[in-house]
Amino acid sequence: MGNSSVQPVMPRSWRVDTKPHKFCPGCGHPLILKCLGQAIDELGIQDRVVFGCDIGCSLLSWDFFDLDTVQTHHGRTTPVMTGIKRARPGLICIAYMGDGGGYSIGVQHLVSAAARGEKITAVLANNTQYAMTGGQMAPTTLPGQKTETTPYGRDPETTGFPLPGQDMVSSVAGEGAYVARGSIANPRQLKSFLKKALENQMSEKGFSFIEALSACPTNWRTNASETWDFVERKMPAYFKAGEIKVPAGGQGEVQKDG
Amino acid sequence: MQKLFENEKKAFMTGNEVVAWAALAAKADIMYGYPITPQNEIMHYWTRLAPKFDKKFLQTEDELSAGFTTIGGVMAGRKAFTATAGPGNTLMQEPMSMAEMMRLPTVVVVQQRGGPSTATVIYSQQEVNMTALGGNGEGLRIVYSTSSHQELFDYTIKAFNTAWKYRFPTFVLGDGYQAKMRESLTLYEPESRGINLIEPEPYLGKAGVPGVDRPPAQFRNTFSMEEELYELLMGYVKDYEKIMPEVAEYQSSGVEDADLVIVGHGIVFRAIRAAVDTLRRRGLKVGYFRPVTLRPLSIPQIRELTAGVKKMLVVESAYGQLARLIKEVAYGGTAEMLTMYRPGVGITAEEVEAEAEKILK
Amino acid sequence: MGETTKIVLAGEGGQGVQSVAGIIAEAANEEGRQALYIPNFGVEQRGGVSVAYVQISDSIIGSPKFQTGDIVVALSGRAVRRSSRYVGSNTTFIYDSGIEGVEGELPRNAGMILPIPAIETAKKDFHPRVFNIIIMGAVVGATGVIPLESAKEAVEKKLGYKFEKQPKLRELNFKAMERGVELVAEAAKYQPV
Known part of the structure; x- marks a missing residue:
């Protein structure tokens, strides 16, 4: 018996003709994008979402959804989405980036957008290194973790500790901000965080930011069980999942029309 | 929108103020900007005028952001612009290379200052290389170099039309003298002189559900194959060469x-x-x-x-x-x-x- | 290209050379003439000599800065030294006669050198604050680029809101300007040939 009759259920907002996707086997991106697609479906906002992605592996999502999409430069998704939102507040803008884009080369954009309370949703995939460029150290690389630029393991003495990006963002974000960290290890929770983040934008409360712990077996050079061990056990030791900041008084009325 | 001027108005003002009035006359919707001398007063005047005419402004965290938010603005279908100078123009080259790749009608006003590096805040013509040929590409841009306040007004209006007509990033290249000096000029409503303002249109966020009512509008600047990039660029070059005789002045x-x-x-x-x-x-x-x-x-x-x-x-x-x-x-x-x-x-x-x-x- | 009158005003920060230059240029513009005013700006504007360049013409004006002025006005010792470079054989050089120790540094190549007691006159006969209005009168008198009446109108436009509250101020300013015209005329009379 063939297995062709069993098709995984794709979110409605996924673009079918670009599947199978371009990510490596075992990559965390498609899992994050599945949760995001489901959240978009459940909110019924496919007609007014604009999706932006960075340089880096996230760029492979430029034709991933049946959503209007723009692929930008490293870390610049945040200002591009900010520019769109400011010009057309009726659109729902999602800036999708990696940890290099959000926490390093584009950190000023992420922090400033949070500080200004831009009504956009930033989603950051944390896989503890630069994947597209071949596995160099990122701000999120764990102490002792080997990368191409820390071949003997990251030494916090000379390269610092993993950047607490969520704390950084939530400390500058205003009252109406929603900041949470989920993981591909818990898709149900990740989806609910993404949905709340989008609702936060729709209710015009403020900035919303989701970090998603992701996986990169290609650059980690891990097998399936080692990969899951890294995501479920090693990463949470530094990056705790959960809601870090929720708007005072809940999320309020969601604006249904664009 | 209410009329800016009753037909024509003789004025005596700084070049930076001229740019703000010209952007209004061109029906620009939004300015994104970051402070740098000698272009600051463009923002100062715009922020004073904008609310009166239902226009918007965003002060960004740097020129990278000013350029990329401007890109967001034009992709959303609005006449968006920014202004910069010197080291700011250096940073501006990154977003403008993306605008070049995606054929985006961004408008950037450059008030040249001394270079390289910080140099002077006063004046120079040292941003020609960068404005005309900056970024990691072929310089598929349109650059107007103005010489008077009248031209600063005329060509700022024209820049929006040129950008939206041909879809190449368009620059108005002024300098610190033009920015700060005051001289006589005539302000006017473009329509009163028979200038037809081109309406912007959105790249993204059009009506209908993408994938259901229409294909999704998806824009990228990344390519896996050399040939793919070559084909695209040669198409752009052909377009550019075709419009050269029309655009060159x-x-x-x-x-x-x-x-x-x-x-x-x-x-x-x-x-x-x-x-x-x-x-x-x-x-x-x-x-x-x-x-x-x-x-x-x-x-x-x-x-x-x-x-x-x-x-x-x-x-x-x-x-x-x-x-x-x-x-x-x-x-x-x-x-x-x-x-x-x-x-x-x-x-x-x-x-x-x-x-x-x-x-x- | 028609005749262009080129004026350089140099003084210490706070002496008001930039506002005088701006008002003169604006008045000329109101008269329907071409006018261009450019301040020296940059780091020097803080604590350095403040220089203003004005050009007034009936046709297109060339570069905003120029080498030789028709009228060069210097209001401090440093301004005398700084502005001498703009003096040529047809230049009328005006400086405040109260500036001490510049005798040896005056641009002897000037067509005419006119010392005027503007600071002293302002203090004695008017109010120290109308010093720059006396200077404005001197420039108007020396160049004739705009009629005295338009200069007054331009001042009215700038300071009218103050004159409304204190009508005496209007008279004070206008008188000061007239005195500026006289000071230049008197100085020219005693000009050694």
Whole structure:
């Protein structure tokens, strides 16, 4: 018996003709994008979402959804989405980036957008290194973790500790901000965080930011069980999942029309 | 929107104020900006005028963001612009290379200051290389170099039309003198002079559900294959070359019988014109050629010139940035190319006159 | 290209040379003439000599800065030294006669050198604050680029809101300007040939 009759259920907002996707086997991106697609479906906002992605592996999502999409430069998704939102507040803008884009080369954009309370949703995939460029150290690389630029393991003495990006963002974000960290290890929770983040934008409360712990077996050079061990056990030791900041008084009325 | 002026209005103001009024007259919707001297007052005037005309402004965290938010604004279908100078223009090259790749109608006003690096906040013509050819690409842009407040007004309005018509990033190249000096000009509603303002249209966020009612609008600047990029770029180059004769503008006088043609752009052109005027009155056969667009240049006219006249003198407040562009076009011409370079400092009519006299002696 | 009048005003920060230059240029513009005013700006504007360049013409004006002024006005010792470079054989050089120790540094190549007691006159006959209005009168008198009446109108436009509250101020300013015209005329009379 063939297995062709069993098709995984794709979110409605996924673009079918670009599947199978371009990510490596075992990559965390498609899992994050599945949760995001489901959240978009459940909110019924496919007609007014604009999706932006960075340089880096996230760029492979430029034709991933049946959503209007723009692929930008490293870390610049945040200002591009900010520019769109400011010009057309009726659109729902999602800036999708990696940890290099959000926490390093584009950190000023992420922090400033949070500080200004831009009504956009930033989603950051944390896989503890630069994947597209071949596995160099990122701000999120764990102490002792080997990368191409820390071949003997990251030494916090000379390269610092993993950047607490969520704390950084939530400390500058205003009252109406929603900041949470989920993981591909818990898709149900990740989806609910993404949905709340989008609702936060729709209710015009403020900035919303989701970090998603992701996986990169290609650059980690891990097998399936080692990969899951890294995501479920090693990463949470530094990056705790959960809601870090929720708007005072809940999320309020969601604006249904664009 | 209410009328800005009753037909026409004579004014006396700084160049930065002129730009803000021109952007309003062009029906720009939103400005994104980051402070840097000498362009700051463009933002100052815009932020004072904008709310009265239902326009928007965002002060960004840096020029990268100012450029990328401007990109967001135009992709959302709004007439968006920014202004910068010097080291800010350096940062602006990153977003503008994306605008080039995606054929986005961004408008950037550059008020040149001294360079390289921080240099002076005063004046120069040293941002020609960067504005015309910056970024990691081929310089598929349109650059208007203005020489007076009237032109600053006219060409800022024109820049929005050019950008939205041809979909190449468009620049208005001014300088610190133009930014800060005050002079007479006439403000007007473009429509009252028969100028038809081109309506912007969205790249993203059009009506309907993507994938259901219409294909999704998806834009990228990344390509896996060399050939894929080549095809795309050659298409752009072809488009660019096709519009060159329509877009390129120049001004020239007295070149037909000239022994010497003086070439310069922007505010330096004023010194050249005054010098040529004086020299002509004294019976010397001198003419001038001034490119109004630095990208694209008026190639046939420059070729004709360099094949016809004996000597050409390129004058600029930079060390050969304009001359390099001119010489490339002039290659093969017989005119002797002389230069007068004053990087980072203003050039007076008297200085041009003296240089020309020395050459003609 | 028609005749262009070129004016350089140089003084210490706070002496008001930039506002005088701006008002003169604006008045000329109101008269329907071409006018261009450019301040020296940059780091020097803080604590350095403040220089203003004005050009007024009936046709197109050339470069915003120039080498030789028709009228060069210097209001401090440093301004005398700084502005001498703009003096040529046809230049009228005006300076405040109260500036001490500049005798040896005056631009002797000038067509005319006119010392005027503007600071002293302002202090004695008017109010120290109208010093720049006296200077404005001197420039108007020396150049004739705009009629005195338009200069007054331009001042009215700038300071009208103050004059409304204190009508005496209007008279004070206008008188000061007239005195500026007289000071230049008197100085020219005693000009050694």
